[in-house]
Amino acid sequence: MHELSIANSVVELCAERAMGARVLRVTLEIGRLSAVMPDAIRFCFDVCAKDTVVEGAALEIVETPGLARCLDCGGSVDMIDLLEHCACGSVNLELLAGSELKIKQMEVV
Amino acid sequence: MCTTCGCSKGAGTVITDPETGERIETPAEGRNGGAREPGSWRQLATGPEGASVAAHLHARGHRHAHEAHVHEHDGHGHMHEHDGHVHSHEHVHEHHHAQTPAAFDHSPVSIAEVAIAAATHSTTIALEQDVLAKNQLLAEHNRGWLASRHITALNLVSSPGAGKTTLLERTIRDLQDLHSAQTIQVIEGDQATLNDAERIRATGCRVVQINTGTGCHLDAGMVSRALAQLDPPAQSWLMIENVGNLVCPALFDLGEQAKVVILSVTEGEDKPLKYPHMFRASRLMLLNKIDLLPHLRFDVERCIAYARQVNPSIEVLQVSAETGAGMKAWYAWLEAAALEEVGETVR
Numbered sequence: 096m097h098e099l100s101i102a103n104s105v106v107e108l109c110a111e112r113a114m115g116a117r118v119l120r121v122t123l124e125i126g127r128l129s130a131v132m133p134d135a136i137r138f139c140f141d142v143c144a145k146d147t148v149v150e151g152a153a154l155e156i157v158e159t160p161g162l163a164r165c166l167d168c169g170g171s172v173d174m175i176d177l178l179e180h181c182a183c184g185s186v187n188l189e190l191l192a193g194s195e196l197k198i199k200q201m202e203v204v
Numbered sequence: 205m206c207t208t209c210g211c212s213k214g215a216g217t218v219i220t221d222p223e224t225g226e227r228i229e230t231p232a233e234g235r236n237g238g239a240r241e242p243g244s245w246r247q248l249a250t251g252p253e254g255a256s257v258a259a260h261l262h263a264r265g266h267r268h269a270h271e272a273h274v275h276e277h278d279g280h281g282h283m284h285e286h287d288g289h290v291h292s293h294e295h296v297h298e299h300h301h302a303q304t305p306a307a308f309d310h311s312p313v314s315i316a317e318v319a320i321a322a323a324t325h326s327t328t329i330a331l332e333q334d335v336l337a338k339n340q341l342l343a344e345h346n347r348g349w350l351a352s353r354h355i356t357a358l359n360l361v362s363s364p365g366a367g368k369t370t371l372l373e374r375t376i377r378d379l380q381d382l383h384s385a386q387t388i389q390v391i392e393g394d395q396a397t398l399n400d401a402e403r404i405r406a407t408g409c410r411v412v413q414i415n416t417g418t419g420c421h422l423d424a425g426m427v428s429r430a431l432a433q434l435d436p437p438a439q440s441w442l443m444i445e446n447v448g449n450l451v452c453p454a455l456f457d458l459g460e461q462a463k464v465v466i467l468s469v470t471e472g473e474d475k476p477l478k479y480p481h482m483f484r485a486s487r488l489m490l491l492n493k494i495d496l497l498p499h500l501r502f503d504v505e506r507c508i509a510y511a512r513q514v515n516p517s518i519e520v521l522q523v524s525a526e527t528g529a530g531m532k533a534w535y536a537w538l539e540a541a542a543l544e545e546v547g548e549t550v551r
Contacts, residue, residue, distance in 0.1 A: 097421060097452035104335050112331060119326055123335075130455055130481045177480035177514055187516045198333045204326045 098132060101196070102139035106149045109201050116203035118152040128161040128174055128193035152201075161193025218415045219430050222401045228433065230426075339456055342424035346431065346459025350442065356538070356545040357442040359458050361482060362466035363475070364448030367492045369400045371466060371525040372443055376407040378528070379441075379535060386542065389436040391444045393422040400445065410434065421452035424459055439546070441538060450479040461545060462487035469493050469500055473507035480514040488519045488537060495524040 109118050121140075125131050133156045144150045161174030165181035166189055172181050174193055180186045219228045334340070350357045360368050369392075376388050390411040392400045401413035412434045414426050427444060436442050444460060446453045454463075465486035467475055470493055476483040483489065489511050491504065508520050521537065523530035 097455055100419070100423075101335055104338065108331075108333055108335070108338075112329060112333075116327070130451070177484060178477060180513075186513050196335045198331045198335060200328055200330045200332075202326045202328050 097130075098135035099139045099143070101131060102136050103143045105136075105140065105198060106143040106147055108198060109149050109152075110147050113148050113201065113203050116148065118149045118201050118203050120153045120155060120202040121149065122155045122157065122199040122201065124157045124159055124195045124197040124199050126159045126161065126193040126195040128177060128190065129196045131196055133158060157199065159192055159195050162191045163188035163193075164191055217417060217419065217426050217429075219426070219433055220398055220401065220413045220415065221433055222398055222405050222411060222413065226433070228429065230429065336455065339424045342428055343457035343459040346424055346428055347461075349431065350459060350461075351545070353436070353438040354546050355436055355438065355440055355442050356542045357444060357458075357460045358538075358541070359444045359446055359453070359460035359463045360466060361446045361450070361453045361463055361486065362448060362468075363450045363471065366448070366466045366468040366471065367525050368445050368448070368466050369403055371490065371492060371523070372445060373403060373407055374525045374528065374531065375443075375534070375538075376404070376409045378531060379538075380408070382535065386439055386441065387437065388441045388443060389434055391422075391427060391430045391434060391442065393426075393445055393447045395419070395447060410436070416447060420447055420449050421456050422446050422458060423456045427458045439542075441542065450475065450482045454479075454481040454485045461541060464488045464490060466490045466492050467507070469497055469502040469504070469507075473503050474510055476507065476511040476514050483511050483518065484515045486515070486518060488521065490534065491520060491522045492525055494522045494529060495527045 105121065105123065109121055123136065125133050125136070136156065137154060140154045144152060161176070161179075163172045163174050163179070164170075165172055165183060165185050166187040167185040168181060168183040170181050170183060171191075172179055172188055174188075174190070179188070181188065217230045219230075220226070346357075360372070362368050372388075372390060376390075379386075379388060388409055390401075390404045390409055392404060392411055392413045393416060394400055394413070395416050395418065397415070398413050401411045404411040412430050414422060414430050416422065416426070422444065434442075444458055446458075450465075463482075463486040465482055465488070467489060469491060472478070476489075489508075491507065494504075497504070504522065511518050511520060519537070521530060521533050523534055525531070
């Protein structure tokens, strides 16, 4: 349950970059393989935002799917979780996408 | 607050040096994140021809006006970008342009009016900011500091009770006998108590304890402060015993050379599948308490296969910190990691 400290970092980063403006909306990108639960972030976000310029901001979460390249056959593998394997049977996979944990943008006023 | 593990930003971290009894308390993080109050103006950027881009920052329920409008307005709205700040303006004609800040009209307005103002005047700022970047930066700072002293730092992670502290006690005692030149220094991480630090200190090893309060993992900032307190000598091993937790510590780089995950055979052999992030992030898995295998239904081969399913390159050593079985291979691994540390720095 690291989502609380992550939600806290999100609020801090947004408050810092807002330079005093009120934040209306925050858009986060969370990869499916990032080990971060969007629901837990939502749960913590409002608590962390309280008494900051981020208080009351809408939180939008864009979940990005996991994608890997098989290092044995070169095929691409859709990663639902880290336990996926390639159609060729290999688990020797290089993650290409899905571990993102980023603040994409925010809307301030 | 967090109902799963009790994580909270309400409590600060305490670093204790059991040798001197010195306690360094880090207060809980600020609520406002250094942000200023709404209602102020700030020049965000200066564009070509000295045109300033003004951000309108106004408190809820107040009218606002612009001091100096440098944007070309055609009354139909436009978008422009300055240094990554995208402004979208859809100027309504009732909008008042005052001449000086003193002319601001602060009469209360209705919520509906504010909503309209917000809808028409919001500014979208593209950030593309990695949420863990701050921790990553501190971790790289730690890594550079450790490399400059040829210190081999390992982040020991496991669930509570897998035997991290017992493993460390034995490792310290055995290496003291084998290897008086290179010392081990320890950073202990636990939510509370100095118990583990006292156990390590009893071996004669230098140790500092980080108590995370309600936090469920160590982060690079805590380790940076502990390093300042510990001041480990050049060419030593630094063992960072993380908070017992197979989830969160996988995400927080501390600046270590490698993570070592300890799994005891009294746990389920499918732990690597249940906690894939941790096993994927680790370079070595120490399978501990193998002296108990005759009494358990634990399939060692299956456990190793599971670990390699999530991390094909993970190295595996089977040990018993209690009896000493397999520990020589672990010490050889430590020696190799130390050589690598020196090699990396020389290169």
